[in-house]
Amino acid sequence: MCVAKAICYDDVERESTLTVGSIILASGSQGYDPSKLDFLGYGKYPNVVTSEEFERILSASGPYRGHLCRPLDREEPKKIAWLQCVGSRDTNKCGNGYCSSVCCMYAIKEAMIAKEHVHGELDCVVFNMDIRSFGKDYEKYYLRAKDKDGVRFVKARIHTITEIPETGDLSVRFVNEAGEILEEIFNMVVLSVGLQIPESSKVLAKQLGIELNKYNFVTTDPFAPVITSRPGVYTCGVFQGPKDIPSSVTEASAAACMAGGDLVDARGTETKAIEIPDQQDVAEQTPRIGVFVCNCGINIGGVVNVPKVTEYAGTLPNVVFTDHNLFTCSQDTQDKIKEMIIEHKLNRVVVASCSPKTHEQMFMETLEACGLNRYLFEMANIRNQNSWIHSKSPELATQKAKDLVRMAVARSATLKQLNEKVISVNKQALVIGGGIAGMNAALGLGRQGFKVFLLEKESELGGFSLKLHHTIEGKDVKAYVKELIEQVRANANIEVIINARITDFAGYKGNFTTEVATGDQKQKLDHGIIIIATGAKEYIPIEYSYNEDPRVVTQVQLGDILEEKGAAGLDSVVMIQCVGSRNKENENCSRICCQNAVKNGIAIKKLNPDTNVYVLYRDIRTYGLMEDYYTEARNLGVIFIRFEEDNPPQVEPSSEGMIVKVKDHILQKNLEIRADLVTLSAGMVAEDTTELCGIMKFNRNPEGFFIEAHVKLRPVDMPGEGIFLCGTAHGPKLITEAIAQAQAAASRATTFLSKSHIKLSAITAQVDTEHCVKCLTCVRSCPFEVPVFNTEKQVIEIDDAICHGCGVCASVCPRQTIQLNFYEDNQITSKIDALLAGGM
Amino acid sequence: MRLDYPVNVKIIRVPCTGKVDVMHLMRTIQMGADGAYVVGCLEGSCHYKQGNLRARERVMHVQKLLEEVGLEGDRVRMYNLSSGEGPTFAAYAKEMTEHIKKLGPNPLKKWSTATNKE
Numbered sequence: 001m002c003v004a005k006a007i008c009y010d011d012v013e014r015e016s017t018l019t020v021g022s023i024i025l026a027s028g029s030q031g032y033d034p035s036k037l038d039f040l041g042y043g044k045y046p047n048v049v050t051s052e053e054f055e056r057i058l059s060a061s062g063p064y065r066g067h068l069c070r071p072l073d074r075e076e077p078k079k080i081a082w083l084q085c086v087g088s089r090d091t092n093k094c095g096n097g098y099c100s101s102v103c104c105m106y107a108i109k110e111a112m113i114a115k116e117h118v119h120g121e122l123d124c125v126v127f128n129m130d131i132r133s134f135g136k137d138y139e140k141y142y143l144r145a146k147d148k149d150g151v152r153f154v155k156a157r158i159h160t161i162t163e164i165p166e167t168g169d170l171s172v173r174f175v176n177e178a179g180e181i182l183e184e185i186f187n188m189v190v191l192s193v194g195l196q197i198p199e200s201s202k203v204l205a206k207q208l209g210i211e212l213n214k215y216n217f218v219t220t221d222p223f224a225p226v227i228t229s230r231p232g233v234y235t236c237g238v239f240q241g242p243k244d245i246p247s248s249v250t251e252a253s254a255a256a257c258m259a260g261g262d263l264v265d266a267r268g269t270e271t272k273a274i275e276i277p278d279q280q281d282v283a284e285q286t287p288r289i290g291v292f293v294c295n296c297g298i299n300i301g302g303v304v305n306v307p308k309v310t311e312y313a314g315t316l317p318n319v320v321f322t323d324h325n326l327f328t329c330s331q332d333t334q335d336k337i338k339e340m341i342i343e344h345k346l347n348r349v350v351v352a353s354c355s356p357k358t359h360e361q362m363f364m365e366t367l368e369a370c371g372l373n374r375y376l377f378e379m380a381n382i383r384n385q386n387s388w389i390h391s392k393s394p395e396l397a398t399q400k401a402k403d404l405v406r407m408a409v410a411r412s413a414t415l416k417q418l419n420e421k422v423i424s425v426n427k428q429a430l431v432i433g434g435g436i437a438g439m440n441a442a443l444g445l446g447r448q449g450f451k452v453f454l455l456e457k458e459s460e461l462g463g464f465s466l467k468l469h470h471t472i473e474g475k476d477v478k479a480y481v482k483e484l485i486e487q488v489r490a491n492a493n494i495e496v497i498i499n500a501r502i503t504d505f506a507g508y509k510g511n512f513t514t515e516v517a518t519g520d521q522k523q524k525l526d527h528g529i530i531i532i533a534t535g536a537k538e539y540i541p542i543e544y545s546y547n548e549d550p551r552v553v554t555q556v557q558l559g560d561i562l563e564e565k566g567a568a569g570l571d572s573v574v575m576i577q578c579v580g581s582r583n584k585e586n587e588n589c590s591r592i593c594c595q596n597a598v599k600n601g602i603a604i605k606k607l608n609p610d611t612n613v614y615v616l617y618r619d620i621r622t623y624g625l626m627e628d629y630y631t632e633a634r635n636l637g638v639i640f641i642r643f644e645e646d647n648p649p650q651v652e653p654s655s656e657g658m659i660v661k662v663k664d665h666i667l668q669k670n671l672e673i674r675a676d677l678v679t680l681s682a683g684m685v686a687e688d689t690t691e692l693c694g695i696m697k698f699n700r701n702p703e704g705f706f707i708e709a710h711v712k713l714r715p716v717d718m719p720g721e722g723i724f725l726c727g728t729a730h731g732p733k734l735i736t737e738a739i740a741q742a743q744a745a746a747s748r749a750t751t752f753l754s755k756s757h758i759k760l761s762a763i764t765a766q767v768d769t770e771h772c773v774k775c776l777t778c779v780r781s782c783p784f785e786v787p788v789f790n791t792e793k794q795v796i797e798i799d800d801a802i803c804h805g806c807g808v809c810a811s812v813c814p815r816q817t818i819q820l821n822f823y824e825d826n827q828i829t830s831k832i833d834a835l836l837a838g839g840m
Numbered sequence: 841m842r843l844d845y846p847v848n849v850k851i852i853r854v855p856c857t858g859k860v861d862v863m864h865l866m867r868t869i870q871m872g873a874d875g876a877y878v879v880g881c882l883e884g885s886c887h888y889k890q891g892n893l894r895a896r897e898r899v900m901h902v903q904k905l906l907e908e909v910g911l912e913g914d915r916v917r918m919y920n921l922s923s924g925e926g927p928t929f930a931a932y933a934k935e936m937t938e939h940i941k942k943l944g945p946n947p948l949k950k951w952s953t954a955t956n957k958e
Contacts, residue, residue: 060842065842066842116927117927356853381851385850385851388842389842389843389844389845389930390844390847391842392844393847396847397847399847400847400850403850404850407850407852719887763855781894783888783889783890783891784888784889804888805855806855806856806858806859806887806888806891807854807855807856807858807859807891808856808858808859808888808891808894810859810861811858811859811860811861811894811898812894820855820859823854823855823859825861825863825864828852828854828861828864829863829864829867831852832852832864832867832868832871832873833867833871835850835852835873836868836871836872836873837871
């Protein structure tokens with residue numbers, strides 16, 4: 001039963017009619033049900049669980065409260081196996097020919113977390129065909145699991161699982177690469193189940209008249225990734241195709257961009273503005289503190305003696321009102337707090353409950369709603385930092401709650417009113433890079449009615465895509481890019497600036513100024529946001545005599561050859577994967593090279609079925625629906641040979657052709673293959689943006705790709721507000737993915753540009769210029785070069801708009817003339833003093 | 841994650857460990873805390889670039905100052921972890937508590953409790 005009474009148990013189904021301009025389908029997926037695969041024993045043996053169930057086992061709110069135990073006897077396992085591709089990459093038993101894209105990574109994650117949770121050693125084995133850690137920095141995570149944390153990865157497919165009745169352990173029989181049948185005993189087996197479209201989504205699609213593909217994912221065009229077969233209806237997430245969280249979040253924004261583009265005229269017409277009363281000035285008043293102590297149902301009240309803590313709070317200096325509530329965050333308690341603020345003329349509020357991370361904003365809004373400045377608020381976290389972790393010692397926990405409340409009350413008395421500066425937003429956008437991503441981002445913003453400056457450093461639009469011919473689906477890249485350029489050129493909102501070079505940059509979110517040079521001419525552009533789309537290019541190999549022998553080419557060059565001359569005269573082509581990727585110099589996977597090899601392999605076989613095509617690989621990473629092309633390539637006779645990183649193929653020139661030597665793990669033999677052409681699957685490297693980053697101060701990772709604000713939650717935002725990111729500047733990706741990301745960046749930028757004003761954070765550093773001795777320590781120490789010495793006025797100035805609020809300047813200032821708002825020295829020491837005044 | 845850690849650990853929130861001042865740390869010991877530690881992001885992944893490196897230097901400086909006045913410098917420490925590492929946080933809290941228990945009470949406590957009460 002829900003203690004908060006948030007669930008209405010007698011609720012009934014209701015039908016309502018909504019009139020809308022666009023629809024987005026994001027109905028997601030469900031885990032594959034492995035009970036049909038009887039050889040795995042799921043449903044029969046209790047210690048065989050699905051990855052979803054294992055996720056619950058690891059969870060603090062799960063069946064065993066986060067303690068890793070196996071279901072049969074609640075014993076902690078010492079050895080766990082993960083079986084990959086259950087319900088994926090399997091046309092034989094389940095009909096799901098696609099790769100679910102996420103299982104390799106979550107299996108690695110589960111193994112790593114399981115190792116953290118156990119008390120002793122835990123042996124983790126992941127049985128797989130290929131490890132597909134193709135996402136940004138995923139390969140590094142895989143390497144950490146493999147090399148540092150000792151997770152074992154075994155290339156094998158599972159024959160059967162049988163239970164050992166006496167122990168409940170499981171015997172896993174599998175065939176290794178050499179064809180030997182082996183058996184290993186595990187305490188527990190986790191089935192890495194794939195993603196599948198639920199029946200209900202199929203029904204939904206039928207009702208809406210949306211086309212689905214043979215696996216029931218929504219049919220979309222590679223160049224229009226979120227557009228369904230029905231105009232006005234868009235899709236995103238796994239319903240569109242198997243994908244991970246960053247890609248789903250990205251696509252969600254892309255769908256919002258497309259759907260919003262149809263509704264420009266209606267933007268903002270149905271929103272309601274919250275009315276905030278005028279703020280009352282309490283600066284001169286003595287503190288009158290109200291303390292609200294929360295039971296959080298039984299989360300706090302079940303451990304801590306809440307009435308005692310409330311009573312204690314009443315004895316503290318400046319406290320004029322105390323109360324305790326079942327749920328302080330509930331709507332009726334908010335109303336009560338408002339009443340009490342007015343009735344008791346409270347000018348500070350302390351809530352003793354949970355984390356400010358989750359609830360501070362809400363309580364601050366309550367203060368604002370009765371005219372009290374939002375920064376006159378303080379929280380004591382007596383749940384996450386107390387009752388949850390000290391549940392075994394209620395008395396000590398009650399004492400600690402009192403300490404935390406005393407500290408919060410002391411600090412609250414020192415808090416000052418702070419006002420967030422309001423600034424206007426310039427409605428123009430700057431897009432850096434005129435490739436597929438940059439053009440799509442510009443079009444997305446143009447469609448939303450914003451003026452866009454699209455910068456391209458070369459003399460024509462198109463970027464790296466100008467070198468490409470077809471996608472793996474057979475779509476014509478050249479025709480698409482031509483049409484895209486025409487659309488961009490035809491859009492009245494987009495101003496294209498070619499041969500552009502950024503020479504200077506200033507300003508802050510909502511109000512940037514960028515100086516752009518074209519030839520000898522310079523112009524200053526004012527804009528409110530920035531989208532980075534500087535792209536990437538093919539790595540130029542230093543491996544395998546690439547520079548010395550014309551018979552060694554890259555995949556992009558092979559694409560040119562096939563386009564111009566076809567496969568005539570090619571008896572044998574050998575492709576080598578992971579050139580310039582997944583090695584010591586560049587640990588990451590370049591994501592696109594496997595599908596490139598498969599694409600070109602299929603093309604050769606279709607042009608000339610007699611040509612022998614060999615792909616030498618480490619893991620084939622044709623994720624998602626591309627797995628079908630890998631299957632097609634094998635059916636057409638392309639031969640795939642796996643090699644180990646420490647035993648790479650050797651390439652030697654000869655008069656007969658190139659000789660490629662490689663060890664075949666299945667035949668357990670060293671092979672020599674004669675090739676007319678050796679094709680290197682060269683990875684993707686970021687465009688050189690050193691000069692740009694020197695001017696604009698954007699953060700890049702060691703590989704030169706830009707770093708997003710949050711890998712999963714904010715995949716197209718840069719850490720600095722008003723700056724967004726898309727395309728291969730973010731990391732290697734396919735055209736389809738770059739388009740979705742560009743639309744996503746445009747969507748995120750739109751949420752920013754559609755506001756007339758924005759509020760700046762009030763938590764910024766302030767200089768007391770009267771006492772400042774101008775030693776410039778702050779100027780030297782600020783990581784963002786914010787404090788500057790104004791030579792005219794002879795003072796240090798810190799611009800609120802660009803200060804990040806880290807407080808470094810405040811702590812280095814030798815005369816303490818800089819204070820960080822909300823974290824002033826006495827606002828920190830008051831807590832220290834109050835804590836220790838209790839005689840710790 | 842609700843991981844158990846010693847009840848004597850109380851947290852003071854700062855925007856970045858780069859905001860933690862030498863004065864703040866000295867004050868905790870002067871006021872009678874048996875120990876104080878700063879928990880920052882992993883080195884190399886500070887959201888504000890290098891706040892945690894500054895914090896480490898300051899912690900080392902405070903250690904020296906404490907030694908100079910005849911106290912154990914090691915009553916003040918610096919730990920690093922990422923926000924996703926709950927178990928490590930709990931482990932450090934235990935480690936620090938056990939370490940401080942071994943050192944015994946802060947000798948300044950008698951004096952500071954007397955002044956605190958005044």
